[in-house]
Amino acid sequence: MSRRPTVSDVADRAQVHRSTAARALNPASSGMLSPETVSRVRRAARELGYTTNSFARGLRTARSSTIGVLIPDLTNPLFPPIVRGIQEALLPHGYTALIANTDNDPGREASHFEALLARQVDGFIIASARENDPLIDRAERLGTPMVLVNRSTGHGRFSMVGGDDRDGIRVALGHLAGLGHTRIAHLAGPRGVSTAEIRAAAFRESVTALGLTLAQTPVMRCDAFTEDSGSRGTHQLLASEPEITAVVAGNDLIALGCLRQLAAQGARCPHDVSVVGYNDMRFADAFSPALTTVRVPHAAMGAEAARLLLERIAEPAAVIKTLLLPVELVVRESTAAPREAAAWGAWA
Amino acid sequence: MSRRPTVSDVADRAQVHRSTAARALNPASSGMLSPETVSRVRRAARELGYTTNSFARGLRTARSSTIGVLIPDLTNPLFPPIVRGIQEALLPHGYTALIANTDNDPGREASHFEALLARQVDGFIIASARENDPLIDRAERLGTPMVLVNRSTGHGRFSMVGGDDRDGIRVALGHLAGLGHTRIAHLAGPRGVSTAEIRAAAFRESVTALGLTLAQTPVMRCDAFTEDSGSRGTHQLLASEPEITAVVAGNDLIALGCLRQLAAQGARCPHDVSVVGYNDMRFADAFSPALTTVRVPHAAMGAEAARLLLERIAEPAAVIKTLLLPVELVVRESTAAPREAAAWGAWA
DNA sequence: ATGAAAGCGCTAACAA
């Protein structure tokens, strides 16, 4: 098999100069050519099966039409929709995403960041940010365009797209309070991760707004956004705060762990304890019981992040934006009135 | 901010010639240099924050250290583990994966294939293959290294890594038969997809080997490997074959649809109908009831596919291999003895 | 052990 055809090959076949062929092949510059030249060159390209060598182009233009995406872990069901949202938004612009998993490990994150830099990415979308992430400084010093998605970093030096966590937690708590719950715990996510911190802070605020006391609304920290961590947190919670009748979980994985631990200890959900998740990740509706949760538009978040990044690549001086997308409570089977309230209802 | 440093910048700082600097920076050629020169250059590179420009390198070497991965849909829980397996296997070799979603659409598949070609990928891993996929011819004509994962294409012209579907179905049926089931249906996947065809064929074989008749073991085709399709298939199945007591689903998504349809029609699982899934995808254990299924080592499949591809890139004449990884039945709550058999058991 | 020089395929400034 012979080597891949180049512009020169196409030019020879179309009987024009290399640069003419190159112009004909590039939509941006084909306007300055006579229509018949353009079509002749294009036909020659088609016949030869020509595809442009993006390395040569990238070397010349110093743009790769590639962006780097850093996520914690692709097998965490939260991220595939974000990634697809990014990919779909990039597609019409001819951009491609390079995806790397950090596993929440700063070392891995840093090495992937450098590797992506070597591949000349035009910018980054970071879904793995931790508070005070060193990446921020590095990207800022380099002047590399960067957009944060889902998680933020504390200092607003880059544009960010997320869900409206504050509102989501408020609505979740409103739902529980409306059902009659007054003893509501929060199974918070890990320290140093913005979504965990923001949701925990929002829990505190909302609970106060509802007129509940701190004693009625304990917060238990889970050390990761995982099922296991949710189970352990639930175990501890049940031991230290046995009177709670409802739980707002930091995310759906923690909620699932909670559901499992509840079942393991013989507590029925929602009869004994109501549980609200967060994210409405795939299969949250298939759990037992089907999880009441806050739906976050992950694909849209990814798409918006991509758009913001493209905007910044085109216009590096563009203003920094924080985009909070609306979330929505999805009520399913894991929440109900607390036992006492149900009893009162029956008496009324 | 100034432009990114190049080898020349490093060379200047280290007071050596560009080519010497390049050699020092490249592990393959740094051996021919004096140790002190190497370390001097490396230090200069570090101080400057130098990263090699992979476009220039790729243009020169005609190798991109990038491979293209075509999957149907990243949000299908089957694929993230495969992709991660691929990524982890590539990482130590300095390779990166470019991932594209085909949505099972031949047009999208073709256009992504060409786009990846333009990005000079050194090879492809295809998880989206359909039988008689035109990609096969194109890749063969181009001489592009390619490995199939999960699905095959009918003709064995490329190496392929999959799970041992034949054995998986056999074991699933053995489990059901051992429980006492004699009327077992198969909710098969869509035509033209190898995993669907192979599992359906294996179902026919295994059922015969068990001494069951065709009348006892109906096969219902679902038109996609999706929940909805599984629900519809189950609906039809229950209407036409009301005596069945067990179902072997073509995959877990179909099984989930089946579980839902069963519940919707008031049939209890496993009490009235046992269900076995296929894949053991994430959260299969969180369904209600927890799904008995055949575990397929997806991450390992991805990793093996990557290894095979790297091998072929290094040695284009390498022999074509078909690697079938062992699968394993995971018994959970969705399977039990049929009602009659349970009754006999009680009488015995 | 190191330096010199060419060239990968493309684009874009300049010339005609």
Added chain:
DNA sequence: TTGTTAGCGCTTTCAT
């Protein structure tokens, strides 16, 4: 409207 030319940053053969 089309041709000429230089050069992006790297690797690599050849020379020293």
